[in-house]
Amino acid sequence: MQKRVNTVLFQEQERDLQRRWAQFVEGARFETVMAVLILLNGLQMAFEVQHSGLIRGHDLGYGDYADSPSPWPGAERVLNVLGTFFGIVFTCEVSLKIVVLRKKFFRSCWNLFDLFVVLCFLVEASAAENGSLAETTALRLARLARLLRLMRVLRQMHGFDTLFLMTTALQSSMYVLAWSCALLFIIQALVAFSFNQILAEFYSFQRPPQAAG
Numbered sequence: 001m002q003k004r005v006n007t008v009l010f011q012e013q014e015r016d017l018q019r020r021w022a023q024f025v026e027g028a029r030f031e032t033v034m035a036v037l038i039l040l041n042g043l044q045m046a047f048e049v050q051h052s053g054l055i056r057g058h059d060l061g062y063g064d065y066a067d068s069p070s071p072w073p074g075a076e077r078v079l080n081v082l083g084t085f086f087g088i089v090f091t092c093e094v095s096l097k098i099v100v101l102r103k104k105f106f107r108s109c110w111n112l113f114d115l116f117v118v119l120c121f122l123v124e125a126s127a128a129e130n131g132s133l134a135e136t137t138a139l140r141l142a143r144l145a146r147l148l149r150l151m152r153v154l155r156q157m158h159g160f161d162t163l164f165l166m167t168t169a170l171q172s173s174m175y176v177l178a179w180s181c182a183l184l185f186i187i188q189a190l191v192a193f194s195f196n197q198i199l200a201e202f203y204s205f206q207r208p209p210q211a212a213g
Contacts, residue, residue: 037089041083049192
């Protein structure tokens with residue numbers, strides 16, 4: 001009898017712990033922190049694209065870019081480390097949600113979207129590690145899928161209802177302005193990153209032949 005009581009108490013404690021973790025991973029604070037990390041990841045990707053553009057300009061011998069074979073010394077390593085850091089954080093987030101939410105995780109389209117983006121990151125990381133998918137279509141698609149992570153911020157933009165309070169509350173107006181700027185940044189970044197990935201291969205073919213030495 002005592003053993004059965006202990007089992008019931010243990011199961012109740014386990015369910016209570018799981019409910020607390022579920023409330024934590026689905027809470028507004030946790031989602032807001034992840035949204036901030038996603039925006040920071042977007043800035044990292046923007047610097048990464050800018051850096052690759054400078055290198056490509058040098059390879060093509062375009063204007064002043066030809067004079068700088070190594071723009072932003074050390075930037076490539078720093079950007080790669082930051083990209084890996086963000087990828088690991090988002091992988092841990094999805095893994096935590098799967099463990100805590102279990103079947104409920106797969107009932108949310110946003111969670112499935114997060115899982116897809118994380119899988120694309122793992123494919124890209126695996127390709128970078130062993131070079132098996134170097135510059136293949138699969139790798140380019142994985143890189144493009146990584147950009148979709150910015151779309152996750154959209155589900156945090158509950159503050160659009162406060163647009164009606166802009167004339168009466170400064171705090172509400174600043175809240176809306178911040179998310180509006182984030183939305184504009186996401187749209188511009190998605191367009192810019194997509195064109196960069198699509199045109200990168202075309203520019204590579206336009207590279208002038210090296211002089212015979």
